[in-house]
Amino acid sequence: xxxxxxxxxxxxxxxxxxxxxxxxxxxxxxxxxxxxxxxxxxxxxxxxxxxxxxxxxxxxxxxxxxxxxxxxxxxxxxxxxxxxxxxxxxxxxxxxxxxxxxxxxxxxxxxxxxxxxxxxxxxxxxxxxxxxxxxxxxxxxxxxxxxxxxxxxxxxxxxxxxxxxxxxxxxxxxxxxxxxxxxxxxxxxxxxxxxxxxxxxxxxxxxxxxxxxxxxxxxxxxxxxxxxxxxxxxxxxxxxxxxxxxxxxxxxxxxxxxxxxxxxxxxxxxxxxxxxxxxxxxxxxxxxxxxxxxxxxxxxxxxxxxxxxxxxxxxx
Numbered sequence: 330x331x332x333x334x335x336x337x338x339x340x341x342x343x344x345x346x347x348x349x350x351x352x353x354x355x356x357x358x359x360x361x362x363x364x365x366x367x368x369x370x371x372x373x374x375x376x377x378x379x380x381x382x383x384x385x386x387x388x389x390x391x392x393x394x395x396x397x398x399x400x401x402x403x404x405x406x407x408x409x410x411x412x413x414x415x416x417x418x419x420x421x422x423x424x425x426x427x428x429x430x431x432x433x434x435x436x437x438x439x440x441x442x443x444x445x446x447x448x449x450x451x452x453x454x455x456x457x458x459x460x461x462x463x464x465x466x467x468x469x470x471x472x473x474x475x476x477x478x479x480x481x482x483x484x485x486x487x488x489x490x491x492x493x494x495x496x497x498x499x500x501x502x503x504x505x506x507x508x509x510x511x512x513x514x515x516x517x518x519x520x521x522x523x524x525x526x527x528x529x530x531x532x533x534x535x536x537x538x539x540x541x542x543x544x545x546x547x548x549x550x551x552x553x554x555x556x557x558x559x560x561x562x563x564x565x566x567x568x569x570x571x572x573x574x575x576x577x578x579x580x581x582x583x584x585x586x587x588x589x590x591x592x593x594x595x596x597x598x599x600x601x602x603x604x605x606x607x608x609x610x611x612x613x614x615x616x617x618x619x620x621x622x623x624x625x626x627x628x629x630x631x632x633x634x635x636x637x638x639x640x641x642x643x644x645x
Contacts, residue, residue, distance in 0.1 A: 333455055341640050343455045343464040346473040347514040355518055359483050361636035362629070368405055369631065378639045379408035382439040387413045387429070388467070389445045394603050394627055395467050395477070399442050402634035411438070430454050434462055440638055441465070448472035463641040471507055476637060477602050478511030480630040482519060484622055485557055487629065488598050496523040498551055498593075499542075501561035501583060501610055504532045508602045509561055510540075517541045527551035529583065548583050552592040560585050560601045560610050576609045585611045590620065598622045 332349050336342045341354055368374055384403040388396050396412070403410045411433070430441060440463045443451045448470030455464040468474040482492075489495055497516055503509045503526050516524050517540070526537060527545045538544055545551030552558065563579065590599065599611075599621045607613050616623060 333452065341637075343451075343466075344475050344637050344641070345451050345455060345464065345466045347475045347478050347511045347518065348473070350514075350518070352518050352520075355479070355482075355515060358479055358633065358636050358640065359486060361640060362479075362483055362632040365405075365632040365635040365639075366629070368635070369628070375405055375407055377407045379403065379406035379439075379642055382406075382642055383409045383411065383437060384440045384442065384638065385411040385413060385433050385438045386442045386467075387415065387433075387444070389415050389443075389450070390468065392444055392467070394630065395444065395474075398627065398630045399465075399467065399476075399634050402631050403440075403638060405631070406635055406638060408440075408638070426450065426454065427457050430458065434459060439463065440641060442467050444468045446470055465637060465641070468507055471505055472510070474507040474511050474602075476630070476634055477508045478515040479637070480626060480633040481508070481512055481559065481600060481602065482515045483629050483633050484600065484626045485598070487625075488622060489556055493520050493522065495521050495557060496525065496555040497521055497557040497559065498525040498527055498545075498555045499559045499561060500527040500548065500551070500585065502532045502563050503528050503537065503561065504534050505564035506561045512559065513540050513542060525551050525555065527583070529579075548589060549592055552589055555593045556597055558585060558590065558593055558597055558599050560599070560605075562602065562604065563606060563609060576606075580609050584609060585615050587612065587614055587618070590615055596620075600626060603627070 334343045334345050368376060386396055386399055400410050441454060442465045443454055444467040450469045451464055451466035458464060466473055466475055486492060499509050499512060513524055524542045525545055526542045527548050530546060597620060599615055601611060601623050605611055605616060607616060
């Protein structure tokens with residue numbers, strides 16, 4: 330079956346979605362990230378793998394962590410980096426996304442990192458770029474956010490190396506979360522035996538069970554005995570209509586507190602892809618507590634994005 334992310338030799342050409350990627354490529358990315366994890370500890374935080382290459386960040390949606398960590402990752406690989414401010418670019422004058430990309434390709438861009446509100450935007454660009462150009466999806470609509478999914482499983486692997494015995498719970502707005510989709514595909518591909526989703530019925534996609542997850546509508550029941558608790562942001566900007574009675578009611582039923590966390594295993598880790606809504610999805614005492622690995626997620630994100638770019642450029 331044709332996969333637009335792979336070349337004819339089965340090597341990674343674009344990173345558009347975790348869905349459909351073979352397990353060995355996920356392991357290649359995670360193992361390569363291990364080799365970059367220590368770069369930040371050096372006096373000179375650079376390696377020359379992308380020297381002479383140009384990485385262009387095109388973000389049609391707001392972002393802090395993703396855009397910044399991609400920029401840091403590219404610079405640590407010694408690439409030249411362009412950050413396109415879409416609000417002041419020719420896009421605002423009516424230029425199409427493909428014309429924008431073609432013009433940037435004419436300036437000898439090698440890797441495009443694309444974030445867009447429409448699902449499939451990165452796939453569209455990948456279908457039209459020249460063979461030597463690579464595309465990384467930094468989040469498209471509700472569809473996918475593959476590097477976030479990868480950095481999350483990398484974080485889990487660092488803290489819980491035996492992934493074949495884990496129980497992982499994803500809690501919250503699964504319906505609108507591209508992170509949740511990418512994470513579910515990554516966890517199941519890597520052999521995590523039990524992935525749970527915990528959410529009100531209004532925030533779950535139809536037939537979510539077909540993704541190989543167990544569904545819970547009671548948070549206390551769903552958290553029993555889990556090794557990893559991944560909280561998801563309430564994505565109000567993607568909601569149409571009233572899917573929740575109130576933020577206070579949501580926190581009461583699905584917000585992570587110390588009391589609810591106590592139902593998980595004593596050494597369970599707490600994660601969140603950010604940005605966090607404290608007091609809505611997660612209590613500050615948990616977010617800042619000893620079981621939280623939310624800030625290490627951000628740190629590991631640089632290593633994972635370095636790994637993806639170096640593999641795409643042929644230096645895996």
